[in-house]
Amino acid sequence: MQDNLHNIRRSFDKGSLSKKTVDPNPIQQFRSWFYEAKDSEMVEDVNAMTLCTLGLDGIPSGRVVLLKAYDEYGFYFYTNYNSDKGRAIEAYDKVSLSFFWPSLERQIIIKGKASKTSMETSKRYFDSRPLGSRLGAILSNQSQVIDNRKILDDKLKELEKVYEKNDPELPDYWGGYLVSPTSIEFWQGRPNRLHDRIRYSLDDLDWRIERLAP
Numbered sequence: 001m002q003d004n005l006h007n008i009r010r011s012f013d014k015g016s017l018s019k020k021t022v023d024p025n026p027i028q029q030f031r032s033w034f035y036e037a038k039d040s041e042m043v044e045d046v047n048a049m050t051l052c053t054l055g056l057d058g059i060p061s062g063r064v065v066l067l068k069a070y071d072e073y074g075f076y077f078y079t080n081y082n083s084d085k086g087r088a089i090e091a092y093d094k095v096s097l098s099f100f101w102p103s104l105e106r107q108i109i110i111k112g113k114a115s116k117t118s119m120e121t122s123k124r125y126f127d128s129r130p131l132g133s134r135l136g137a138i139l140s141n142q143s144q145v146i147d148n149r150k151i152l153d154d155k156l157k158e159l160e161k162v163y164e165k166n167d168p169e170l171p172d173y174w175g176g177y178l179v180s181p182t183s184i185e186f187w188q189g190r191p192n193r194l195h196d197r198i199r200y201s202l203d204d205l206d207w208r209i210e211r212l213a214p
């Protein structure tokens with residue numbers, strides 16, 4: 001029997017967006033929205049974003065990762081390079097990142113090219129993580145099939161002993177990606193589904209700003 005969800009809907013009316021009011025630079029615009037979300041206290045996991053890659057099987061694949069930094073070059077996240085997403089990016093480096101902050105009725109969609117961060121950048125972030133997270137990153141063959149949970153718990157116990165006195169090194173299969181944006185769309189919910197969509201697209205070295213139909 002079909003579970004009909006037709007009546008789940010709400011009206012959006014918390015804000016508006018126009019070409020005149022946005023910042024000419026999309027990273028500045030991102031910064032302003034990001035801090036509004038961070039400071040609003042209504043947005044949980046403000047830096048959680050959906051990373052979409054084109055899978056090796058040709059099927060697009062999305063999963064949540066955490067944004068760990070951003071600057072004029074783009075957006076940074078960290079992962080296992082041998083994971084499904086790592087292998088997908090190795091084969092095809094175009095990706096998208098998207099944020100949805102329901103309480104602000106806002107969505108941001110970033111498209112661009114992913115490249116590995118330098119070892120120094122990866123190491124700096126790896127070393128800043130709590131010991132448990134560093135050991136977790138080392139011991140997990142992310143995205144591989146495993147027989148049971150115990151394998152992970154046993155490996156963790158083993159590694160906790162090994163690294164009782166000395167710090168673990170950054171493994172070569174783990175690190176960051178920088179997503180250098182070629183387009184960034186800011187979406188603000190509006191009444192009657194006539195939402196505001198402002199898209200920045202990289203045109204040579206300049207950002208072209210356009211309004212899109214909702």
Ligand SMILES: Cc1cc2nc3c(=O)[nH]c(=O)nc-3n(C[C@H](O)[C@H](O)[C@H](O)COP(=O)(O)O)c2cc1C
Nearest residue numbers: 045048063064065066078079080083084085086143
């Ligand atoms: C809130 C949240 C944050 C996450 N952050 C990360 C992250 O920063 N890096 C990461 O590799 N996986 C993160 N994950 C797990 C991924 O969603 C995913 O399960 C994992 O990376 C394996 O994906 P893959 O098999 O497609 O490579 C997070 C999941 C959630 C729900």
